[in-house]
Amino acid sequence: MNALRWWWGILLTFALLGIARVFLPLPFMNEVVIFSIYAMGCNFLIGRVGYISFGQPAYLAFGAYACAFYLFYFGTNPYVGILVGVLGGLIVSLLIGPLFVRLRSDYFAMVNLALAVIVFYLTQKVLVGITHGDNGLWFLTRISSTPLLDLTIPSHFFIFSLLLAALVWAFYKYLDDSIYGACCLATKINENKLQFLGYHNFSIRLLAFVIANSTTALAGAMYAVYLGFVSPEMASPSRAADPVIVTILGGVGTLFGPIVGAIAYTGMKDVISKLIGNWELFIGFLLVFIMLVADKGIWGSLAPVLEKWLFRRKSPDSRGHD
Amino acid sequence: MITPQLLISGVIFGLSIGSIYFLLAIGLSLCFGLMRIISLDQLLYYSIGANITYSVNLLSGNMWWGVLAGMAVAALASFAVERVIFLRIYARDPTFSMITSFGILIGGIGIIKYFWGVVPRPVEVPTLLQVSIFGTEVPVYRLIVIAIAAVVYIGIWLFLHRTIVGKAIRAAIEDVEHVEGLGINVSRLFTLTFIIAGALSGLAGGLHAPLIMVDPTMGLEMLAFVFMVVIIGGLGSIKGTLVSALVIGQVVSLGSIIYAPMAQMAPFVIMLLVLLIKPTGLYGSPVFKR
Incomplete structure (x- = not known):
């Protein structure tokens, strides 16, 4: 009974999303599912850790470009591409995370926004050699068909993204119920108390930062595979x-x-x-x-x-x- | 490769762009210091100032009237925004005000697009005179911009240190509740500060208009640089804002002489380094007072 209660919400939601697919146009549904993964990372940061990040487009772009570089220059398998995208986001957030999570929440929000603008410039002007600037990278025709779920077909992509979204959702649900989720919430509400209890605020925040931004990078990689192209517009500050x-x-x-x-x-x-x-x-x-x-x-x-x-x-x- | 002429014009260019950054960042910094809000809508007043300058310049033919009108409209807009929106959110978390002000910024860009369209428009420079400094021809307009920023800095300093209202503002930056306890109308103080900040942002927009193209999203383009200036200087510190604005101006200007893409990247690297050593910026207060 307990397990059922745990699962009913996720089953109902994604069943509803699946049914909605019949009535609404497919591009709209794909957009919604990818966007909800994108927002889940942000939601975890705001709602659980208390960090408002205006720099999410930066991490989205990290994921998208990591995936795009793989698909444009090296391989053709979209699944590997998405994996590479997530790994890219993971590595970047591990690198800059220790620097960012030390900051007060107001500085955190501003530094992240600055990061998004810098990534925009980086992809648009500085690294023109490999990102092709505003023209973006086009690799839709390079993506190879895979057996079971062919990601080049939008309806198959929808099933894939729906499954992935359900997985991500279940993961966050699990996090929320775990001790770790409680710790995250505690850093938001009263970090001093948490410290007295013997937890390390820094590592809790770092882990949350990495998890949330890997999720965002996943959304970015999915955008890249779905659209078949990436451009600096992804990290544009007006979409921050x-x-x-x-x-x-x-x-x-x-x-x-x-x-x-x-x-x-x-x-x-x-x-x-x-x-x-x-x-x-x-x-x-x-x-x-x-x-x-x-x-x-x-x-x-x-x-x-x-x-x-x-x-x-x-x-x-x-x-x-x- | 780098001739003295290039260096001098680069330094002057950097000083003038630093002055614009300073005028813009001081609004953000004052608002944070006093009201504990992150007021992204300062960039909206900057765009408004620039667009009004463009229109008035087109009508009257004199850019300085445009700058004055831009300042006035920016001050009015900031007054309205403060009374209608910010009044309700002072008591809440600073990041809360950041989201709200970002909404105002985006909405305001929509309004500017409605009135002025999306096409970038040039504003003619009021004076094409050049003066010679150590054998280098330097446009007078850039020197005027630097002079205006210097006057504003001195004016703000005198206002904060020599007038009773300014002293009240400085005291309120330290401790709002005690100032309120002395019987000073803090709410009016907030409004005044916000209007000053908005007017200075409008001034920055008006002065910057002849140097770049005027378009609705010009505020968003300045956003990152102004942020970096405020973060490096430390939120709430006017001296820190001046120092970091001048530094960033030079980095942008001299950086673009050495290697063009560096102009955009170098300030960010500096910001990361400063935050690595001092997470609250050069002159920011270490504790977060409410």
């Missing part, structure tokens, strides 16, 4: 707030938040861009509005209502979903 907006829109620190946020954000982006064309105006004021009025986000405000409605007849100690 995207994952933060999605996370806050969905509900900070909730497990379903990133998915709900990704659906809402991608949907609005499609509709609004078609209607008024001035996307920045809308998203900017939406962000201000959310921050001022409903900073719990969509899922954060919806969950208590749903819980009350769904679990009315259950005993009060049942945890339900969170």
